[in-house]
Amino acid sequence: xxxxxxxxxxxxxxxxxxxxxDVSFSILPGExxxxxxxxxxxxxxxxxxxxxxxxPDSGSIYISGERVTMRSPAxxxxxxxxxxxxxxxxxxxxxxxxxxxxxxPELRHGVLNFKALRSGFEGVGKDLGTSLxxxxxxxxxxxxxxxxIELVRALFHEPRLLILDEPTAVLPPTExxxxxxxxxxxxxxxxxxxxISHKLDDLYDCCDRAVVMRAGRVVGSSDLRSDDRGQxxxxxxxxxxxxxxxxxxxRGAPLVSVRELVVRRDNxxxxxxxxxxxxxxGEIIGLCGVEGNGQTELMHALAGMRAIEAGExxxxxxxxxxxxxxAASLRQAGVAHIPEDRLHHAVVPSFxxxxxxxxxxxxxxxxxxxxxxxxxxxxxxxxxxxxxxxVRASGPRARMxxxxxxxxxxxxxxxxxxxxxxxxxxxHPTRGLDIRTVAVIRNRLVAExxxxxxxxxxxxxxxxxxxxxxxxxxxxxxxxxxxVPVGETSxxxxxxWMTTP
Amino acid sequence: xxxxxxxxxxxxxxxxxLVPAVFVLLAGQSLWRVxxxxxxxxxxxxxxxxxxxxxxxxxxxxxxVAFALRAGxxxxxxxxxxxxxxxxxxxxxxxxxxxxxxxxxxxxxxGFIGGAAxxxxxxxxxxxxxxxxxxxxxxxxYVAVQMVSYLIRGxxxxxxxxxxxxxxxxxxxxxxxxxxxxxxxxxxxxALAMVIVFAIIQHRTVFGFQSLVLGANPGxxxxxxxxxxxxxxxxxxxxxxxxxxxxxVEVGGLYQRIxxxxxxxxxxxxxxxxxxxxxxxxxxxxxxxLFGIFFAGGGALQRELALPFPLVWIVEATVIFAVAAxxxxxxxxxxxx
Numbered sequence: 001x002x003x004x005x006x007x008x009x010x011x012x013x014x015x016x017x018x019x020x021x022d023v024s025f026s027i028l029p030g031e032x033x034x035x036x037x038x039x040x041x042x043x044x045x046x047x048x049x050x051x052x053x054x055x056p057d058s059g060s061i062y063i064s065g066e067r068v069t070m071r072s073p074a075x076x077x078x079x080x081x082x083x084x085x086x087x088x089x090x091x092x093x094x095x096x097x098x099x100x101x102x103x104x105p106e107l108r109h110g111v112l113n114f115k116a117l118r119s120g121f122e123g124v125g126k127d128l129g130t131s132l133x134x135x136x137x138x139x140x141x142x143x144x145x146x147x148x149i150e151l152v153r154a155l156f157h158e159p160r161l162l163i164l165d166e167p168t169a170v171l172p173p174t175e176x177x178x179x180x181x182x183x184x185x186x187x188x189x190x191x192x193x194x195x196i197s198h199k200l201d202d203l204y205d206c207c208d209r210a211v212v213m214r215a216g217r218v219v220g221s222s223d224l225r226s227d228d229r230g231q232x233x234x235x236x237x238x239x240x241x242x243x244x245x246x247x248x249x250x251r252g253a254p255l256v257s258v259r260e261l262v263v264r265r266d267n268x269x270x271x272x273x274x275x276x277x278x279x280x281x282g283e284i285i286g287l288c289g290v291e292g293n294g295q296t297e298l299m300h301a302l303a304g305m306r307a308i309e310a311g312e313x314x315x316x317x318x319x320x321x322x323x324x325x326x327a328a329s330l331r332q333a334g335v336a337h338i339p340e341d342r343l344h345h346a347v348v349p350s351f352x353x354x355x356x357x358x359x360x361x362x363x364x365x366x367x368x369x370x371x372x373x374x375x376x377x378x379x380x381x382x383x384x385x386x387x388x389x390x391v392r393a394s395g396p397r398a399r400m401x402x403x404x405x406x407x408x409x410x411x412x413x414x415x416x417x418x419x420x421x422x423x424x425x426x427x428h429p430t431r432g433l434d435i436r437t438v439a440v441i442r443n444r445l446v447a448e449x450x451x452x453x454x455x456x457x458x459x460x461x462x463x464x465x466x467x468x469x470x471x472x473x474x475x476x477x478x479x480x481x482x483x484v485p486v487g488e489t490s491x492x493x494x495x496x497w498m499t500t501p
Numbered sequence: 502x503x504x505x506x507x508x509x510x511x512x513x514x515x516x517x518x519l520v521p522a523v524f525v526l527l528a529g530q531s532l533w534r535v536x537x538x539x540x541x542x543x544x545x546x547x548x549x550x551x552x553x554x555x556x557x558x559x560x561x562x563x564x565x566v567a568f569a570l571r572a573g574x575x576x577x578x579x580x581x582x583x584x585x586x587x588x589x590x591x592x593x594x595x596x597x598x599x600x601x602x603x604x605x606x607x608x609x610x611x612g613f614i615g616g617a618a619x620x621x622x623x624x625x626x627x628x629x630x631x632x633x634x635x636x637x638x639x640x641x642x643y644v645a646v647q648m649v650s651y652l653i654r655g656x657x658x659x660x661x662x663x664x665x666x667x668x669x670x671x672x673x674x675x676x677x678x679x680x681x682x683x684x685x686x687x688x689x690x691x692a693l694a695m696v697i698v699f700a701i702i703q704h705r706t707v708f709g710f711q712s713l714v715l716g717a718n719p720g721x722x723x724x725x726x727x728x729x730x731x732x733x734x735x736x737x738x739x740x741x742x743x744x745x746x747x748x749x750v751e752v753g754g755l756y757q758r759i760x761x762x763x764x765x766x767x768x769x770x771x772x773x774x775x776x777x778x779x780x781x782x783x784x785x786x787x788x789x790x791l792f793g794i795f796f797a798g799g800g801a802l803q804r805e806l807a808l809p810f811p812l813v814w815i816v817e818a819t820v821i822f823a824v825a826a827x828x829x830x831x832x833x834x835x836x837x838x
Binding site: 303304305326327328329330331337339341343344345346347348349350351355358359360362368371372373375 | 705706707708710711713714717718720721723724725726727728
C-alpha cells in the first residue's frame with residue numbers, strides 16, 4: 001500500500017536550534033498515528049510543515065507517492081491535509097456561520113452565497129453528529145462547541161488527512177469521548193489522522209501506533225500494546241520519571257470554610273450559587289466540572305480576585321482566624337494560588353523573570369524597602385528559584401514569553417509555594433504540560449499535602465483527581481456537590497453530577 | 502530577516518520624509534531651502550534656546566502621556582491638563598508673593614495639583630462608570646479651553662483688560678532666565694528633574710512597577726492583589742499632574758500670566774513625543790527637542806519663507822504614523838521592564 005503521506009528527512013532550524021532534525025515518517029490511508037513528545041520536542045514545527053505554514057529547510061514531503069511543495073496552508077488543503085489547531089482560531093463576537101465562512105476561499109471573490117455554504121456546513125455538521133447552532137455567537141459556546149466549529153471547518157474540504165493538535169487538552173471527559181469516537185468513525189471511511197497529544201490515554205484509546213519525538217528527532221515508535229506503557233514513557237522522557245510521591249497527609253482542622261457563597265460573573269449572572277464546603281489541613285479536594293460552570297469564579301473568589309456577593313469565606317490561618325479578602329493579604333497570610341490562566345493572570349509575559357518574581361512578592365521583606373524595588377535581591381532570589389525548580393531559562397533576565405509553558409508553570413509554582421504557605425488553590429496546574437513536568441508538579445502537590453497544607457485542586461483530568469485527591473467535589477451550573485471521599489464514589493457518578501446540576 | 506527589517510525601516514523613514522516634502526512643494530518652496538533654514542535656525546545663535554524653550558513643556562507633557570500609556574491608559578488630555586495647571590497655579594499665585602523660593606515651589610505644585618485633579622477625575626470616571634479615558638480626556642480639553650477663555654475675560658482677567666489675559670503672577674513665582682539674552686528659563690531644570698524622578702519611579706519603585714503591570718497584563722495586576730481602581734486614578738492623576746506642571750512652568754517661565762491660546766497644540770505633540778521616545782522617560786527630552794525644532798523652526802519658516810505654520814502639524818501627524826509603524830520594522834522590545 002502506498003502511504004498517503006510520507007515525510008523524508010524534514011529539517012527546520014531556528015538560529016542555533018534545530019527544531020526538526022531529519023524527521024521521517026509515513027502514514028497510510030485510514031491510519032491514526034499519534035505523535036508524542038515533551039514540550040519543545042518539535043511536534044509543533046512538524047505539524048506546521050505538514051500544514052504548509054512553514055517550509056522545511058531540507059527534506060521533502062510525498063503525498064500518495066508524489067513529491068509536493070507546500071508554500072501555504074492553502075497548498076496543504078489542496079493536497080488533502082486539514083489541521084485543527086490547539087488554540088482555536090475563532091472570532092468570539094461573530095456567529096458560528098460567519099466564522100466558518102471566514103475560512104472559505106470564496107470570500108476572495110467578494111460575494112458570498114451564504115445559502116449554499118450553509119447547506120454544505122450543515123451536511124458536514126450532521127455527518128459529524130454535531131448540534132451546532134449556526135446563528136449562535138461563538139462567545140456563547142462551550143470549549144467543545146468551539147472545537148466542533150473547527151472540525152466542521154477542517155472537514156469541509158473533505159481532507160484525506162486530518163491533523164489534530166492537542167485536541168483533548170481542554171475537553172471535559174464526555175466531550176473527549178465523543179471526539180475520539182468521531183476520529184474512529186472517520187478512520188473507517190479511510191481518512192488518516194495525526195493526533196498530537198500529551199495524554200497517553202488518548203493514544204491508547206484511539207491510535208494505531210505512536211511516533212515519539214525528542215529534541216527535534218524521531219526517537220522511536222510504539223504499537224501501543226498496553227503492557228509497554230512504561231517503555232513508551234521512557235522513550236518520551238528519555239529517562240525514568242521521578243517515582244510518584246505517595247505520602248498521605250493527616251487530615252487536620254478546617255483551614256478554609258465556605259458558607260452559602262454567592263459569586264457573580266462580570267456579566268451579572270450567578271457563577272457560584274450558595275456553595276458550602278470545608279477544606280481541611282492535609283487534604284486535597286479535587287474540584288471537577290465542565291468548563292464554564294462557575295469553578296473559575298469560585299477559585300478567583302477564594303483567592304481574593306473576585307468580589308463575593310453573599311455568604312462567607314473564613315480562613316483559619318496562623319493566629320488569625322479571618323483574613324481580609326484581597327489577593328495580596330491572602331497571599332501574605334499563606335494562601336498560594338496557581339491560576340488556571342497562566343498568561344492572563346500568573347505572569348506578565350513581556351517582563352523578565354526577575355520582574356515577574358516581584359509580582360506576588362511586593363510585601364516580602366528584603367525585596368522591597370520604602371517603596372523601592374530591590375532588583376539585585378530579586379535577581380538573586382529568582383536565580384535560586386529557577387535552579388531549585390528546574391526552570392529551563394537563560395537566567396533571571398530572560399523574558400517570560402521566551403519560556404515554554406511547562407517552564408513558566410514551574411516558575412509560577414516556585415514563586416507561590418514555600419515556607420508559610422498553608423493553603424494552595426491550584427487551577428488546572430498540569431493542563432497542557434508534558435509528562436515529566438506533570439509528574440513533578442503532582443509530586444510537589446502531594447508533598448505539600450504531607451506537610452499539612454490544604455489543597456483545592458481544580459482539574460479537568462479525572463484520572464489526576466483520582467490519583468491525587470482525598471475528596472472530590474463537583475460543580476454544575478454554579479451548584480456544588482460533595483465533597484465526598486474518592487473511595488466512596490465512582491467516575492460514572494462524578495460524570496453524572498457534572499452534567500446534571 | 503535583517504534585510505527585510507531594513508527595507509521596512511527604509512519605507513517608514515521614506516514615508517515620514519515624503520509626506521512633509523509633498524506639502525512643502527505644494528506650498529511652492531524648495532526642500533533644500535526649507536531644510537537649511539530649519540537647521541540653521543535650530544542650531545543658530547537664537548534658535549537653539551528657542552528649541553529648548555519649546556522642549557520644556559513638551560518634555561513634561563510627554564512624560565505624563567508616556568507614564569499613563571505604560572499603564573495602559575491613553576491620556577489625550579494634555580491640553581486640558583495644561584490649562585488646568587495654569588488656572589490653579591495663577592489662581593493661588595497672589596498668595597505666594599514675598600515667599601521667595603518657597604513661593605515658586607508652591608506655585609509649581611499648584612500647577613501639578615490642577616492637572617492632577619483633572620486627571621484623577623478622568624481616572625475616577627473610568628473606574629466608576631466605565632467611561633473611556635480617551636473620549637473623556639478629549640472632551641475635557643474643550644471644556645478646559647472654554648473655561649479658561651471665560652476666566653481670563655471674567656474673574657481672573659487682567660485689571661487693565663486690553664487683551665483677553667489674566668492678571669500677572671507675583672515676581673517670586675517667576676522662573677528666572679538661565680542664559681541672559683534668551684528666553685531659556687529655569688523650567689529646563691524642572692523638566693530634567695522630572696525626567697530623572699520618573700525614570701526612577703518607573704523602574705525602581707513599587708508604584709512604577711504596579712503601573713507597568715497594569716499596562717502589560719491587567720489580569721496579573723488583579724492576581725497580584727493591586728488595588729486596580731485606586732491605581733488607575735493615581736496613574737491618571739500623576740499623568741495629568743505633569744501636564745499641569747507644564748502649564749505652570751510655561752506661565753512662570755514665559756508669560757507671567759495666562760494668555761489666550763497659550764500652549765495650543767502641546768497636548769497632541771506630547772503624545773508624539775512620548776511615542777517617539779517609545780515611552781522611555783530618559784528618551785523623552787530628546788524627542789521633545791526634535792519637536793522643539795519643529796515648533797521653533799516652524800515659526801522661522803513662517804517668517805522667512807512664508808510657509809504656513811500648520812506644516813508643523815503635518816510633520817507631527819506623519820511622525821505619529823511612522824512611529825506607530827515602527828514595530829513592523831523593529832524586532833520586539835527585549836525587555837519591557
